[in-house]
Amino acid sequence: MKNSKLLVLSVCSIFLFSCSMENKDSKKLFNQFIKEIEIGQLGSAHVKHNIKKISEGLFKVNVGVELSEDIEQKGWAVKVHPNFKGTFHWAPHLTPTEQHIISDHVFRAPALIHSSSEKLITIIPDLNVRAESDYRWYMDLDAEQNCLIIGISDYFVDDHVLFKKSDLTTFREGKMELSFYIMLDKDKDAVENPWRRPLAFMWKKYGEILADKGEPLNAPIKPYIDHTYNWAFNTWKDAVWQEFKLNGKKVGAPAFIVNITQSPNYPDLVDEREMRSIWNQGWFNSLRSAQGLFRYGRKIQNEDLIEKAKMTKELALSFPQNEGFFPAVIATEMEQVEIAGRKYNRSKGWDTYYFGNSNRNPYSDELKDSPLHILDMSCTSTFMLSWYEELERDERLLHYAINYADNLLKLQDTQGFFPGWLDNKTLKPLPILAKSPETAKSITFLLKLFNLTGENRYKNAALNAMKALNDKIIPEGRWEDFETYWSCSRWGSKEYVGKKIKRNNMFKQNSLSIYWTAEALLSCYEITKEEKYLLLGQRTLDELLMNQAVWQPPYMYVNVFGGFGVMNADGEWNDSRQALFSELIIKYGKILNNEEYIQRGIASLKASFSMMYCAENLKAKKQWEAVYPYFDEKDYGFMMENYGHGGYANKVGGGIGSFTIYDWGNGAASEAYNRIVDHDGEEFFNVK
CATH class of the missing domain: 1.50.10.10 (Glycosyltransferase)
Known part of the structure; x- marks a missing residue:
């Protein structure tokens, strides 16, 4: 089945899914950073999406779909478009062309960073949801097009070692979920050190639990x-x-x-x-x-x-x-x-x-x-x-x-x-x-x-x-x-x-x-x-x-x-x-x-x-x-x-x-x- 059109959602329409009046400040903050979010369609299936405020400047995005049949297409992705031009970027892997991706093979502390001298956006995949997924996730950073991408696709190794999307990925009948966090910062210290907040967040959420168990060894050194x-x-x-x-x-x-x-x-x-x-x-x-x-x-x-x-x-x-x-x-x-x-x-x-x-x-x-x-x-x-x-x-x-x-x-x-x-x-x-x-x-x-x-x-x-x-x-x-x-x-x-x-x-x-x-x-x-x-x-x-x-x-x-x-x-x-x-x-x-x-x-x-x-x-x-x-x-x-x-x-x-x-x-x-x-x-x- 061919790709359907991208569903383009304005920031305001996203927030319709959180109708509480207390979200006005969150909407305002979001509008200062995000121009729009694009959610790719999977065949003719209805794609559900939700954004939830976790804490100040931290939001969780969930995108889900239930397929009534298997679908083959070249990946599926969500694209976040900042409303400001980034002057500094960071990603865990290089993607020199639009065919290249950051495969989850290199999801060690995965994040995408887009910042100017005054504002900072960080995208972090939800690793708990990824751990339960049967699909290969990926990210991509297109600084030229002012775009941060997270998606699902099979991949193959190109050169030593870059990754490219496969021509076709099979999305199987049933439920599928993609989830990630968006961090928004205007604090000067956060902009000057864009890694500290995501590092602390990921360690507290994932790493500290394993460290307290003595991982990664099951015996004394x-x-x-x-x-x-x-x-x-x-x-x-x-x-x-x-x-x-x-x-x-x-x-x-x-x-x-x-x-x-x-x-x-x-x-x-x-x-x-x-x-x-x-x-x-x-x-x-x-x-x-x-x-x-x-x-x-x-x-x-x-x-x-x-x-x-x-x-x-x-x-x-x-x-x-x-x-x-x-x-x-x-x-x-x-x-x-x-x-x-x-x-x-x-x-x-x-x-x-x-x-x-x-x-x-x-x-x-x-x-x-x-x-x-x-x-x-x-x-x-x-x-x-x-x-x-x-x-x-x-x-x-x-x-x-x-x-x-x-x-x-x-x-x-x-x-x-x-x-x-x-x-x-x-x-x-x-x-x-x-x-x-x-x-x-x-x-x-x-x-x-x-x-x-x-x-x-x-x-x-x-x-x-x-x-x-x-x-x-x-x-x-x-x-x-x-x-x-x-x-x-x-x-x-x-x-x-x-x-x-x-x-x-x-x-x-x-x-x-x-x-x-x-x-x-x-x-x-x-x-x-x-x-x-x-x-x-x-x-x-x-x-x-x-x-x-x-x-x-x-x-x-x-x-x-x-x-x-x-x-x-x-x-x-x-x-x-x-x-x-x-x-x-x-x-x-x-x-x-x-x-x-x-x-x-x-x-x-x-x-x-x-x-x-x-x-x-x-x-x-x-x-x-x-x-x-x-x-x-x-x-x-x-x-x-x-x-x-x-x-x-x-x-x-x-x-x-x-x-x-x-x-x-x-x-x-x-x-x-x-x-x-x-x-x-x-x-x-x-x-x-």
């Missing part, structure tokens, strides 16, 4: 930590732990990545997924994970584990510096080995080692040829300082970091930015992302170094860099970093770097650079005690939290509540970055005396373990065994970095991956737990 280290240094030791000599010193660290073919239970031959290597960069950092191992070994009095952690420290100090700058990766040569007519990827061993840099960059796919990355060096140097400050007063760590910092300062431009990449031979800055939020990590590093040395030049450079981010990055949400364009989601890397997607009035955005900026702003506040940094830090943190799952969708088959997504053009749930984020969220909660943040931080850390293959995670265990039936107790601790990466998940293991990155998975999550326990005590996780 400690057993997951034990599984991690038993997996890495016992049952999977032959594949994970890498130990060799470098410049006469014994060094070691877990391998960058291992896959299911390296399981002691795998019935076939090993086929390594990528080059055998060890990374110290913005994602995968062996020095960060080693601090967690050190803390764990110290607590259980295991000298062997402490020694392994120290070997990783020695490895980091062995990365050669050139005018203070240093590589991020050490790797072995690889080869293709043919056995019984099949080729397998194998390492030639650590005798063939070489240094290089992350190949997630716009210049080269080869580690050897990739440029030096300022972000990676600032991350590793920050971890050197935290090791020096909290674990061992090894002066070599401080001297290494100072050597880097003194050369880093020479690269700061007149606006305050640090460049993205340096040519690995000439050490000259390269042009791409020369003015980006990656600068934030260098701010945190320099302020930490100022704390340890008292040298004002580090503080002054950091505060100057923060001014650049405040002026050029934060106001328009330009969250572009290396992962935004040069990881697995490369959509837009040719045409959109530094440019907004016009239809959405948004940049392609990545959550890592939002995190680094919120972290840097908190560091600025702790150094200066100036309130402006704390307020802007909270705003930035709230933008980050729009990537955190506030509910447990019925169409996700592992526990995802509390976990984080990656960016507005990818499909992950429960991404490992959530372990990195957790303590920062908790810190903001303590400083702001906000229990919501503390609950969110704890849920974020717990979600870091909910993908682990082990007896404690019954739902995840079932999914793993559906794909890899040979897994058993020897594989406890194996953990994919995220879930549903490709834009889909199903009951039989769809969305489950095939590898573990220790430094961006179980090892990183365990480090975060061990660090927070050292700072706050183990009982912190048991207090509501």
Whole structure:
């Protein structure tokens, strides 16, 4: 059956369904924000609709229909038309054309935001109604046409990862309901931080209930930590732990990545997924994970584990510096080995080692040829300082970091930015992302170094860099970093770097650079005690939290509540970055005396373990065994970095991956737990 005409309802006609005289003020407020609402027709069925005032500036819209027969058409939607032009917009996913949609696959904390300097409209799907629906919901943001959309449609994945409406969706005979909230704000604080009110609303309505139950884990965290280290240094030791000599010193660290073919239970031959290597960069950092191992070994009095952690420290100090700058990766040569007519990827061993840099960059796919990355060096140097400050007063760590910092300062431009990449031979800055939020990590590093040395030049450079981010990055949400364009989601890397997607009035955005900026702003506040940094830090943190799952969708088959997504053009749930984020969220909660943040931080850390293959995670265990039936107790601790990466998940293991990155998975999550326990005590996780 063909689409019928859209039913256009004026604001006044909508309110005829709430005839009480006390609604006059509500009608007046609504008219100040909303021009009209369009409700799509489903065949010839009568569409019922109702708007109810929940509280001041908060309304709930219900649209329902009862079909007497099955209907096929290209989706069904409700369109909200504001009566003012928006200058700022936000949505959880990009929809560069009218065929694209924001599938409910990425409904973590779903909202559409449309604001000017004086008014703010927020649309939030009713997740309780969605949880009971058999249909796939979607949203869309058309900034060019001044339109906010929520609807129902089947979808398919386009590129990596955007979503498009299917040509036809079957609407089955019977009742169907679509429900959402509309928030209207004129308050200056709400306009300046458009995420705070919807975040608080969604957490109170959905997240707090789950957090109070201890979700997303059904067991204490400690057993997951034990599984991690038993997996890495016992049952999977032959594949994970890498130990060799470098410049006469014994060094070691877990391998960058291992896959299911390296399981002691795998019935076939090993086929390594990528080059055998060890990374110290913005994602995968062996020095960060080693601090967690050190803390764990110290607590259980295991000298062997402490020694392994120290070997990783020695490895980091062995990365050669050139005018203070240093590589991020050490790797072995690889080869293709043919056995019984099949080729397998194998390492030639650590005798063939070489240094290089992350190949997630716009210049080269080869580690050897990739440029030096300022972000990676600032991350590793920050971890050197935290090791020096909290674990061992090894002066070599401080001297290494100072050597880097003194050369880093020479690269700061007149606006305050640090460049993205340096040519690995000439050490000259390269042009791409020369003015980006990656600068934030260098701010945190320099302020930490100022704390340890008292040298004002580090503080002054950091505060100057923060001014650049405040002026050029934060106001328009330009969250572009290396992962935004040069990881697995490369959509837009040719045409959109530094440019907004016009239809959405948004940049392609990545959550890592939002995190680094919120972290840097908190560091600025702790150094200066100036309130402006704390307020802007909270705003930035709230933008980050729009990537955190506030509910447990019925169409996700592992526990995802509390976990984080990656960016507005990818499909992950429960991404490992959530372990990195957790303590920062908790810190903001303590400083702001906000229990919501503390609950969110704890849920974020717990979600870091909910993908682990082990007896404690019954739902995840079932999914793993559906794909890899040979897994058993020897594989406890194996953990994919995220879930549903490709834009889909199903009951039989769809969305489950095939590898573990220790430094961006179980090892990183365990480090975060061990660090927070050292700072706050183990009982912190048991207090509501």
